[in-house]
Amino acid sequence: MNRNKRKPVKPRYLLIFLVIVCAVSIALSYQNGGDKLAVQSGITSFLIPMEKGLNSLGEWTGKNRERMKTVDELIEENESLNTQIERLKAQISSMENNLSELDDLRDLLDMKEIYPDYPMVGARIISKDPGNWYNSFIIDKGSNDGIKKDMNVIADNGLAGIVTDVSATHSTVRGIIDDTSNVSGMISKSSELCIIGGDLKLMEEGLLNVELISADAEVVDGDEVVTSYISDKFLPGLLIGYITDVSSDSSMLTQSAHLTPQVDFENITNVLVITQLKSDLLSDDDAQSAGETTDGTEETAVKGEGE
Amino acid sequence: MKRILSYAVLICVFFFLQTGVFSHLRMGIIAPNLLIICTASIGMIRGKTEGCLVGFFSGILYDALYASYFGLYALILCVIGYMAGYVNRIFYEEDMTLPLVVIGAADTFYGIIVYLLTFLSRGRMDFPYYFLRIILPEMVYTLILAVLLYRMIFYIDRKLNSKGSDDARA
Numbered sequence: 001m002n003r004n005k006r007k008p009v010k011p012r013y014l015l016i017f018l019v020i021v022c023a024v025s026i027a028l029s030y031q032n033g034g035d036k037l038a039v040q041s042g043i044t045s046f047l048i049p050m051e052k053g054l055n056s057l058g059e060w061t062g063k064n065r066e067r068m069k070t071v072d073e074l075i076e077e078n079e080s081l082n083t084q085i086e087r088l089k090a091q092i093s094s095m096e097n098n099l100s101e102l103d104d105l106r107d108l109l110d111m112k113e114i115y116p117d118y119p120m121v122g123a124r125i126i127s128k129d130p131g132n133w134y135n136s137f138i139i140d141k142g143s144n145d146g147i148k149k150d151m152n153v154i155a156d157n158g159l160a161g162i163v164t165d166v167s168a169t170h171s172t173v174r175g176i177i178d179d180t181s182n183v184s185g186m187i188s189k190s191s192e193l194c195i196i197g198g199d200l201k202l203m204e205e206g207l208l209n210v211e212l213i214s215a216d217a218e219v220v221d222g223d224e225v226v227t228s229y230i231s232d233k234f235l236p237g238l239l240i241g242y243i244t245d246v247s248s249d250s251s252m253l254t255q256s257a258h259l260t261p262q263v264d265f266e267n268i269t270n271v272l273v274i275t276q277l278k279s280d281l282l283s284d285d286d287a288q289s290a291g292e293t294t295d296g297t298e299e300t301a302v303k304g305e306g307e
Numbered sequence: 308m309k310r311i312l313s314y315a316v317l318i319c320v321f322f323f324l325q326t327g328v329f330s331h332l333r334m335g336i337i338a339p340n341l342l343i344i345c346t347a348s349i350g351m352i353r354g355k356t357e358g359c360l361v362g363f364f365s366g367i368l369y370d371a372l373y374a375s376y377f378g379l380y381a382l383i384l385c386v387i388g389y390m391a392g393y394v395n396r397i398f399y400e401e402d403m404t405l406p407l408v409v410i411g412a413a414d415t416f417y418g419i420i421v422y423l424l425t426f427l428s429r430g431r432m433d434f435p436y437y438f439l440r441i442i443l444p445e446m447v448y449t450l451i452l453a454v455l456l457y458r459m460i461f462y463i464d465r466k467l468n469s470k471g472s473d474d475a476r477a
Binding site for chain 2: 009011012014015018019021022023024025026028029030037039040043044047050051053054055057058059061062065127128129130131132133134136138164172179180200201203204
């Protein structure tokens with residue numbers, strides 16, 4: 001400021017200077033392909049410890065606001081939940097029957113487990129994007145804990161997002177409900193492929209867009225959608241959510257629908273990061289395919305029948 | 308020196324309030340924009356230079372954590388701080404309407420720019436929807452908080468002035 005006193009800088013030049021600085025750094029990070037610049041990581045590593053403490057304060061205030069719900073509302077909710085418990089109990093017992101039957105049948109078929117056991121790391125969300133346009137969050141695990149870019153993040157048994165940026169102690173995750181997110185999915189009943197995209201317009205209702213389902217596919221509300229085999233970033237077979245509002249596109253070549261995600265993004269606090277990368281899986285497969293040709297042909301045969 | 312320090316503290320406090328607290332206290336899915344309040348207020352009270360600088364640094368903080376393109380928000384906030392500085396000439400201390408109008412306009416400007424740069428460019432065409440459901444509610448929520456926070460910033464500025472430690476415009 002003392003410098004300014006002697007020789008005041010004209011605001012116009014200051015503005016031009018700062019605009020140029022910004023433009024250069026935008027260009028740099030664009031060239032970097034959205035990866036973090038060194039300056040950026042420097043600033044974040046300074047901010048993150050404070051962010052951690054404040055986020056718990058924020059969570060606390062958020063919870064207190066929930067507490068202000070009226071008693072009537074709570075009683076009503078309690079009643080509906082109780083009936084739901086009854087219904088679910090009944091459902092569980094019938095499911096258990098089904099499950100044992102399924103186990104028997106699976107033994108007979110000698111099938112592999114549908115969900116392979118991926119190695120996972122637990123992480124806590126320490127900050128959520130404060131703006132209104134995007135939906136990304138920061139978790140408290142980084143490259144020190146073995147997190148890498150493009151690792152899949154799950155919560156509540158469903159796909160929550162993908163790691164887009166990694167620093168030493170924290171990483172940024174883009175949620176699947178983010179407007180820029182696109183996931184290649186598969187309707188697990190019929191093996192029909194589709195694209196699941198986030199949409200800011202649907203975020204308030206907590207839904208996602210499902211597009212490019214082929215027109216002759218039979219899709220009904222409640223169909224389960226999982227990540228597909230063809231995605232190069234998402235591991236296959238992770239539950240994404242359930243189909244609602246199926247509609248036929250004007251071109252009549254495809255159908256689209258909405259999807260209720262398995263993950264409750266409003267109350268998400270802890271996540272699991274799968275430390276298995278899809279790209280590694282692919283290259284492993286390539287390396288092993290020479291030795292496992294028999295397995296490979298079997299799988300494709302099964303797939304062909306499915307279609 | 309004291310002024311620079313208090314700006315640094317102010318920016319940090321607003322930033323952490325924004326990311327730590329108000330990102331949880333959403334109305335529906337809408338969170339307010341405190342950094343706009345800070346930038347526009349300083350710009351109005353102190354003029355273009357300081358508005359520009361405060362905007363730049365608070366934008367840098369936001370960019371470091373969340374932006375996909377580092378510098379984008381710094382650029383927008385920097386321009387907002389500069390433009391708020393134009394009001395400095397017709398600024399009248401006791402009046403509360405003008406600051407609120409400016410902060411509201413700044414937030415709307417911010418929303419429209421973000422929409423144009425990061426949504427329209429990806430083919431999201433439905434501007435009326437985004438305007439009515441995101442930009443406008445954000446502005447209203449921001450204005451409600453601005454009534455309080457603007458007074459706070461104004462009070463801090465007056466304290467700094469009365470001490471007369473170093474006034475950049477003197």
